[in-house]
Amino acid sequence: MSFSAAAGRASSLPVSEDVLLDRAASGDVDAFDALLAPRLDRLFRMAVAIVRSESDARDAVQDASVLAWRELPRLRDRARFDAWVRQILVNACRALLRRRRRVSDREVEIDMTGATNAPQLTTSSAVERLGETEAIQRAFLRLDPTSRSLIVLHYVEDQPLAEIGRMLGQPVGTIKWRLSNARRVLERALEVERR
């Protein structure tokens, strides 16, 4: 059974997430399937935001899903399942970016994943802002994997600093500092892009 099929089953026979978590932690692949299905699209989009490539995001989501399945029996606080899966995905994205960096410098290949999301602007400023949007996307590619993750979790995913801290295993003060630093490095990379 695929994840989409499992999602269909879950909607016709509602089973609480607690029960699904218990079953999945006991080795029931279909229960894990039903848990993951409604989350998969959001996870994929988050991965795309971090790694900036749909094929890499696919690899990251696959790696994270398999790791979450493997480690689920050891998850003590089941209420944190969502945050825990996101945490695993962020780590998978960071690991993948580091592997990619070693293989080649392909990060200069930019896609326009965010271009159509830019705010609607008056014609006079639209061109300027579209140029700035592209510059931000290119500058983002210059950031290290952790800074990328922090910026996406904060600016795109709207995650509170405390939650980001829990996901990355760092205190809120450290996250604030690292986020400011990531933002600063982004601005510096933007300066380089504008030259």
Added chain:
Amino acid sequence: MNAHDRDMLIRAALTPRDDVHVPQDLSEDIYRTLQTTAQRRSGALWPIRWLVPAASRGLWLVFIVSLLLAGLALALATRPPVPSLLPLVTTFHGGPERTGVMPGPGPVPPVAIGWQVRLGGPVTFSLMPLTDGRVVWVGDGSGALTALNAETGANLWSAPNGSPITGSPVIVNGLLVAGADDGTVVALDVATGEERWQFSARAAVRASLVATGESIYAGADDGTVFALDPATGALQWEISVGGPVTRGPAIIDGVMYVGATGGRFSAIDLKTHDRLWMREFGPGGLGTPAVANGAVYTTTGLQDYGVPHELVALDVRDGSVLWKFSAPIDLPLFVGAVDEDFVYAVSEDFNVYALDIQTGEQRWLFGTQGSIGTVATLVDDAIYVSSADGAVYALDRMTGQERWRVVVEGTPTIPVVVGGRVIVGTDLGEVIAITGEPPPEP
């Protein structure tokens, strides 16, 4: 453009297009993979569920327990005398002076990853592994303290602590002592992981600990530094240092040097508990200090971008500024290591700077491909640096020439260099040993 508009522009630029969705076939691929992927179980007896019919599991358990007890009795009867524990790397950044000097030797090229093991939580840059050459002790973000065999990486024991550990533990008198975010300071037996005592501070203990034979010193978020009795965990004394202490103190010749968030840097006499001198460096945090050659070195402006990021050398006698260094780009700096020739500064601008110990002038620079929020380590004539580009670098200490690099998964912690190995933790929750050719016989 105001700050809000700027944030909105970043969000718009980085949010995937509305038509970006998970591919239909990905869920099927994952499902197929999971069907052939075993889950990890916590209990050592889990395989019994699969191998033994339920009805006879009790008998099997009795049989296995009997075998284990017999084996334990045999081992106790025949084991060789346990050599005395001689911890070599007991403290974050080497020893109480925090000069980054490690016992070594480093690995002889060609180098490669010798072993790597996964822990239950991230080992961030402030969590340096400790080792006596035979055992590696490490804390992680899940709150666990773990002991590993330094030769193989095999898990010797692991003790959950309940609250995340963000500052490196310290080893003193056969105890592994760690502070935690909930204000607990816990002492475990280094050999078994059994808890010996616990102390509850009024606020989070996030800075790395430091110890002498008589006392364990910790800093807390409530702006105090306190001393505990290593034998009992009882509070010996405490002193206010004017701001949260998020980076551990350094100690030499009976004097503690400690920085507090808010910019106050103090020298405290450990016998009288008097403040010998204090200097202010404006708002922002101060880096972990290192003390050597009659000077104490720290960095300013951390966590507050209104203050310049500088490395300052202060006279240990009165705190007067001997020299200052700032990098061309104003990003956070950290003291990496100190020897008789250089202070090695590492920066979020991706570079390592070797500074003249007398004047602070730059002698060489080495660029990595990532931020260096972790600090460096010094062994003999080499300096070892961990970078957020995922690499551990070995550099010639006099010239900055790269000797080798090994890329690991995740961001590595400060390298610990002992017995022909470099040991690092990573923020992906792994501990990794980099090894080389066997060291030559002495």
